[in-house]
Structure formats: C-alpha cells, structure tokens
Amino acid sequence: MPKANIYLNFDGTAEEAFKFYQSVFGGEFAMLQRFSEIPDADKIPDDARDRIMHIALPLSPDDVLMGSDIMEGMGEPLKVGTNFSISLSTESKEEADRLFAGLSTGGKADMPMQDTFWGSYFGMLTDTFGIQWMVSYDANYQ
Template sequence: MKIHAYLFFDGQCAEAMSFYAQCLGGELNLMRFSDNPEGAEGVPAEHRERILHACLMVGEEVLMASDSLPEQGCGGASEATGVKGCAMSLQVNSIREAERLFAALSAGGQVRMPLQQTFWAARFGMLEDRFGVAWMINCEADKPA
C-alpha cells in the first residue's frame, strides 16, 4: 500500500503545482477539464481551463491535486479555503537540502517555525506556502552527498 496526498485548489492548481515542481523537482503532468476525453459537458465554459487532475512525480513519490469547481467547493466541502488540519511533510537527508526547500517553499508564504535544530532533528521547520498549504521540513541527520 502507498498513501499519497491529494490537494484541492480553487483555480490555482496549475500555478501551485508548477511552483512545487520548481521547488521539489520531478515531472509534472496537468490535465484540464477541457482535456477530458469524455468531454467537458456540465463544466461551465469559464472553468474548463481549471485543472481536472495534476500529478507531480518526484522519484517514487507522488503529489496529486486538482481545482474544485465553484459548485463543488474544495474536495466536496462548501468552499475552497486551503488545507486545514494537516501538513505536507518532507524528510530530507541534508541540512543544505532542508535549507533550500524551506527557503523555496516559504517564498511568498509565512514561516510558522523557523528551520532550526531540535532535539529530534538536525533541522526542522514549519511554514505555510503562498497557496495556504502547510509544510514541515525535517532533516534527522546531516548526510551530505
């Protein structure tokens, strides 16, 4: 079994996933509602360029996302207000990589806990990116390549 995160956005999915691909690397695939091989009937014309499904492959890891439609809200919720009650957690092998990712993901966002040494990690920090997604960066021990 594998467990993968699936994020919901309100029209910012392409921008957010492109940002994550820039920060994390990997291969990004986007499918818009207008790309649906079964057609985009039922999707208002002004929303057909929203993302139906996005997949960012980083090695063997997968981050998926889509845009909600206004009448659907965020993943079936009443409104798309960002991710609440959870965080994306990145485990890295070097302090340098932790610092790079923390700086990249926090650009335009808000630092919740600065990246610092803790009793369990060489570096740990928490942030909310500019799309409202919470991230935790954890480097248990510095193992530079």
C-alpha cells in the first residue's frame, strides 16, 4: 500500500516557509537539497542556485511534509492555490508503474516514470481532474 504525503511548491520562498513549518511542528529536516547540488548545476541561473530542489520535514513516523521551489522554464509557473501535489511512495517499481498508469489515464504524464539522479524511481502527472501527483519508489527507504 502506498504512503501519501503533501508536496508543496513555492516561488523562491520554500526555505522560509519550511523554517516556519519547522517552528510550528518541530523536528529536523530529513533532507534539504539545493539546485546548486544537482548534476549540471552550472546550467542553473546564478540567482536560482540557492533555491530549494527538495526539502522534507517529518511530521510523524508516517507523515512527511515535502516541498521545493519552482524553476522558471521547468513546468508550469506557480499559481497559488494549485501549488501542491500528492506524493505517493510505493513498495515496488511495479506498484509505482501501476499507480502512475492508472492515475494518468485521461490526464497528462508530466514526467514519465524513470530512474533519477537522487536514486528514486520517480514520475509526475496531472490526472484527468487537474490534480497533480508524484509517484516514487526508493529501495533505500523501504
């Protein structure tokens, strides 16, 4: 059975927002990765390199609040009110593929399922109702 978490998107304020959430919920960040740390970071505009590529704040043993800053030219521009996704963490690649295929029926695969540089099998889609989903399998976190 997949785990579902909320994934929030920001336009340059992810770090500020997550420090605020941390002050409310407590805890430590499980991950904080900047765009300057990714492969080909030299292709990222200088003013965007310190933006957050991924941040995760555990809220409980089963719940994680995650987020990132958007990058101009990478996907849709930020629109407040729709700047979130539901993130599913699966128990296998097969489950990830099945859920991705089912949820994308009638919708749009924004990023097909694929192995990523951060070690997950990952994809993003928008379903037929306009809801954004992220699907991932990571053998290291099972």
